[in-house]
Amino acid sequence: MSTWHECVQRSGSLPEWPYPIDYDKENEVVTDVMVIGGGVAGLQAAVNAARMGVKVAVLERGHAKRSGAGGAGVDHWHGAVTNPCSKVTPEMYTNACYESMRGWTGGHVRYIITRESWDTLLECEKMGVQIRDVRDEFKRAEFRDDRTKLMFAYDYRSRHVIRVWGYNIKVKLYEEAKRLGVNIFNRMMPTSLLTSGGKQGRRVIGATAVNTRTGEFYVFRSKATVIATGGAGRLFDFSPEVTSSSSMGNMNSSGAGEALGWKAGAELVCMEGSGPGRLSGYAYAPYSMANAHNTYHGTPIVDAEGKEVPWVDAFNRPIKDQPGRFLPSEGQNFILGEGIGISRYLEQFRNNDLTHDLPERIRRGEFKLPLYADLTRLTEAERRCIFGMMVGNEGKTRVPIYDTMTKAGFDPDKDLFQAPVTLPEGYAHSNFWSTGVNTPPTIRSLGGGGFLVDWDLKTNLEGLYIGAGGNLFGGGCHGESHTTGRYAGRHAAAYSRSAPEPVADAKQIKKEKESAYHATQQSKKGNGWKEINAAIARIMRDYCGQYKNEQTLNLGLRLLGELKSTELASAYASNPHELGRLLECHSIITVGELVMKASLQRKASNSILNFQRLDFPAVDPPEWNKLLPIRQEDNKVKIRELQLDFHLKAPYVSSYEENYQKHCMK
Amino acid sequence: MSEKTFMVPNPPTPNKAVEFNPDICIGCNLCVDVCPTDVMMPNPEKKMQPIVLYPEECWFCGGCVEECPRPGAITMLHPTQQRISVNWKRKDTGELYRLGMMNPPPPNTRPPSG
Numbered sequence A: 001m002s003t004w005h006e007c008v009q010r011s012g013s014l015p016e017w018p019y020p021i022d023y024d025k026e027n028e029v030v031t032d033v034m035v036i037g038g039g040v041a042g043l044q045a046a047v048n049a050a051r052m053g054v055k056v057a058v059l060e061r062g063h064a065k066r067s068g069a070g071g072a073g074v075d076h077w078h079g080a081v082t083n084p085c086s087k088v089t090p091e092m093y094t095n096a097c098y099e100s101m102r103g104w105t106g107g108h109v110r111y112i113i114t115r116e117s118w119d120t121l122l123e124c125e126k127m128g129v130q131i132r133d134v135r136d137e138f139k140r141a142e143f144r145d146d147r148t149k150l151m152f153a154y155d156y157r158s159r160h161v162i163r164v165w166g167y168n169i170k171v172k173l174y175e176e177a178k179r180l181g182v183n184i185f186n187r188m189m190p191t192s193l194l195t196s197g198g199k200q201g202r203r204v205i206g207a208t209a210v211n212t213r214t215g216e217f218y219v220f221r222s223k224a225t226v227i228a229t230g231g232a233g234r235l236f237d238f239s240p241e242v243t244s245s246s247s248m249g250n251m252n253s254s255g256a257g258e259a260l261g262w263k264a265g266a267e268l269v270c271m272e273g274s275g276p277g278r279l280s281g282y283a284y285a286p287y288s289m290a291n292a293h294n295t296y297h298g299t300p301i302v303d304a305e306g307k308e309v310p311w312v313d314a315f316n317r318p319i320k321d322q323p324g325r326f327l328p329s330e331g332q333n334f335i336l337g338e339g340i341g342i343s344r345y346l347e348q349f350r351n352n353d354l355t356h357d358l359p360e361r362i363r364r365g366e367f368k369l370p371l372y373a374d375l376t377r378l379t380e381a382e383r384r385c386i387f388g389m390m391v392g393n394e395g396k397t398r399v400p401i402y403d404t405m406t407k408a409g410f411d412p413d414k415d416l417f418q419a420p421v422t423l424p425e426g427y428a429h430s431n432f433w434s435t436g437v438n439t440p441p442t443i444r445s446l447g448g449g450g451f452l453v454d455w456d457l458k459t460n461l462e463g464l465y466i467g468a469g470g471n472l473f474g475g476g477c478h479g480e481s482h483t484t485g486r487y488a489g490r491h492a493a494a495y496s497r498s499a500p501e502p503v504a505d506a507k508q509i510k511k512e513k514e515s516a517y518h519a520t521q522q523s524k525k526g527n528g529w530k531e532i533n534a535a536i537a538r539i540m541r542d543y544c545g546q547y548k549n550e551q552t553l554n555l556g557l558r559l560l561g562e563l564k565s566t567e568l569a570s571a572y573a574s575n576p577h578e579l580g581r582l583l584e585c586h587s588i589i590t591v592g593e594l595v596m597k598a599s600l601q602r603k604a605s606n607s608i609l610n611f612q613r614l615d616f617p618a619v620d621p622p623e624w625n626k627l628l629p630i631r632q633e634d635n636k637v638k639i640r641e642l643q644l645d646f647h648l649k650a651p652y653v654s655s656y657e658e659n660y661q662k663h664c665m666k
Numbered sequence B: 001m002s003e004k005t006f007m008v009p010n011p012p013t014p015n016k017a018v019e020f021n022p023d024i025c026i027g028c029n030l031c032v033d034v035c036p037t038d039v040m041m042p043n044p045e046k047k048m049q050p051i052v053l054y055p056e057e058c059w060f061c062g063g064c065v066e067e068c069p070r071p072g073a074i075t076m077l078h079p080t081q082q083r084i085s086v087n088w089k090r091k092d093t094g095e096l097y098r099l100g101m102m103n104p105p106p107p108n109t110r111p112p113s114g
Helices: A004-011 A040-051 A090-100 A107-127 A166-179 A240-246 A256-264 A322-326 A358-363 A380-386 A398-407 A478-498 A506-516 A529-543 A550-568 A576-601 A656-663 B030-034 B063-067
Strands: A026-036 A056-059 A183-185 A188-195 A204-211 A217-227 A274-276 A415-418 A444-446 A464-466 A630-633 A636-639 B018-020 B074-076 B087-090 B096-098
Touching: A026 A040, A026 A183, A026 A204, A026 A256, A026 A478, A040 A056, A040 A166, A040 A217, A040 A478, A056 A217, A090 A107, A090 A656, A107 A166, A107 A478, A107 A656, A166 A183, A188 A217, A188 A256, A188 A506, A188 A576, A204 A506, A204 A576, A217 A256, A217 A478, A217 A506, A256 A464, A256 A576, A256 A630, A398 B063, A398 B074, A464 A478, A529 A550, A529 A576, A550 A576, A576 A630, A576 A636, B030 B063, B063 B074
Parallel strands: A026 A056, A026 A217, A056 A183, A217 A464
Antiparallel strands: A188 A204, A204 A217, A274 A444, A415 B087, A630 A636, B018 B074, B087 B096
């Protein structure tokens, strides 16, 4: 017996909720540093704050041992430019990202990441994560440095992306956090940030949350706060029956951190940016099918008759041999690598790839479907490294792919691994398993925008710091989350040492508590959370899709408001789990409103933000080449203008290195 | 047929996400404790395997399987629409295989690197 259906049909009765429910119980937790979000960023923040001797509490939506987008593992670590083999400097790397994005990414955040990425990885190694080929399994391989036993990805000459055995990285971080006495509260859905006097824009002094097993209410009082939450994956689409298994972000991705910050008066930027929802889950089990992207970079792709698809370099010149797929070409200093949170690459930093005219050549009949990955054409070291080292350690690949497939008999030494059969244009991107072409074109995903922070990774609100990948302007993916979390944790701890005691506003707590339990007191006739989530996603797709104008955005805002005051206000939660998911719907709506409000402010189309205003069709007019940080004051939108290179302008100095030294607290 | 027929909602999609082997599972609920999205609930009967209540919220990360102290007690099952898609072909013989096939080839017992 495994499922609820089996259970009720065998017993003939409904099982009762297994946890004691006490919606009225109020728990108070007092701490120096509170971290919201216990993923890799949050636990790094917690561990590094705890090492400074302060008291730390973590609020985690799931269970911190394995939760978060990074909780399922990692196989390569970006931006480790200070490792002893690297030929790339922090300035080179930061400038490459910044110039590729034409300035539309937080250069200071990128610089902090590249300065500390390698140090962060070394700390993970001390916690028990394998980052070197200690068993000499890949001795003398092209991608290995035999002195340090480090192994590299993408660019074997520049050596700044490190292959790691990170399937257990979250477990190791969790054990370290526990060892240091970090107080972890699992199954917590945060509902608000507490601020001084309960006012927007004032110092952040804690949070309220609901336990989604017991329904108990929690009031956290903290001297400093770090937001380390993930993205808002359920904003534009909600079809978990189809998409959950193939997404790299899980059901808990409700944009909770951004919603909390926005409501408290924190400043965010570039929230109007979005892109096609290529990774929204209309796909195949991640890494389960032939492709030649990131983890599978360099994999030979052949057609149904065994004819190999050619590779080209960043300038579209043919690459003659296999080793060339892993080296920069003429005109390139180094290759940046894939999966670092930037949406465009200048040619001089772009990766080698399968030929870009593959869709056309498939249409012409030159390559016959289905395509296959033929790992047998690689050297033994390269093959074992892709399927066995990378597949086996990357997120969602140890049990779901490596164990499952080898148990089913798959042998990379003997077998051709089939690619999805899809439209010819589906082969334009070498990440075939994610089949972006299968995603309905109306589905967008947020990208690049997030909290605006200073060189301390502090927001405009006193006491509020950000450590994260997805919701930090300038953040990236897995390694970037660790590194920013670590840096934010240090700064939050330092601030907490001299910060005054937090005094919570009783009125704010009372108001938050009432609103948190509203759905438990509604009629059982009320809507459930899935119905609400699907409606939010519909409004976002229709009124805040790829093409927007003043009217559609205002109509969209109106409908989100309608939904809030009607269907959501009367929605019913029959147990704490449903209550948690409904509270997430409140977060998602809040993020939706934020995105629409930010979109209304930019009265120009923008190619980097992939932002198209039908009423302002001119793309990238120079007068709009500026950031528009947005926040709320007395629940009214406040906008200011900021130069793209603000991080190198007064009050900061013009050099990355000097700013970093002044702020890094080392 | 002696079993009663009940009014129940349609089986969810995916049906299961994970499956328990009651002969191996000891009902320790470690998988329930660590699941990031709270897919499973403890069984009302002590020492019995958990109940999969919210399979559509499963992320298919496999953390529950890694956490399990009793190998074989819990198996992650990709949704059928994903399983049917994972196909491979033996290069020498042209034989076709897929994940979940009736008579699978012998397992490849090579462990992952590390």
